[in-house]
Amino acid sequence: MRRAYFDGRPARPAVLTADGLDVLRAAAPAHVASVREHLVDVLTGAQLGGSARRRSSTWARHRR
Numbered sequence: 001m002r003r004a005y006f007d008g009r010p011a012r013p014a015v016l017t018a019d020g021l022d023v024l025r026a027a028a029p030a031h032v033a034s035v036r037e038h039l040v041d042v043l044t045g046a047q048l049g050g051s052a053r054r055r056s057s058t059w060a061r062h063r064r
Contacts (some may be wrong), residue, residue, distance in 0.1 A: 016024070040048070
């Protein structure tokens with residue numbers, strides 16, 4: 001769904017319709033399984049630990 005929007009920022013907000021949410025929910029299990037298969041399962045425990053620490057640090061910076 002498109003809506004008129006402009007306040008000087010270079011980004012546009014996304015509007016998710018009910019149908020779009022249904023599609024997103026239906027796609028989520030396959031997406032999560034694919035991320036696990038192609039990324040998580042190929043990393044070592046040390047790599048996963050370092051990745052988690054970086055994500056946690058990044059998240060903390062963005063929440064300020």
